[in-house]
Amino acid sequence: MMVVVTYxxxxxxxxxxxxxxxxxxxxxxxxxxxxxxxxxxxxDSTEFATMKHQLLQAINEEKDSIRFYQIGNQYRKKVEQVGVKETIFVEDPFIF
Known part of the structure; x- marks a missing residue:
């Protein structure tokens, strides 16, 4: 699944x-x-739980904020890129 993390x-x-x-x-x-x-x-869900735990341990909840967006497995249909940066999906092969 895709998870978007912002902080x-x-x-x-x-x-x-x-x-x-x-x-x-x-x-x-x-x-x-x-x-x-x-x-x-x-x-996957186990990695998400581990990552979330690590991030929550690292922030100061009185000064910082972090957001998690669980986009799911059909994320390619939900992500739209506009502008100068090229859209790169993590699981695609990188060819230079």
Missing amino acids: DISTIDRAGQRRLRKISKICQNYGQRVQHSVFECII
């Missing part, structure tokens, strides 16, 4: 900057960055 991390202090890097690294382990604070992840 807004307060980076006013060094601790926030560390949290931002940690959140980004966790998301990179599960998916592909499609915007600065937006990741698309093709994962």
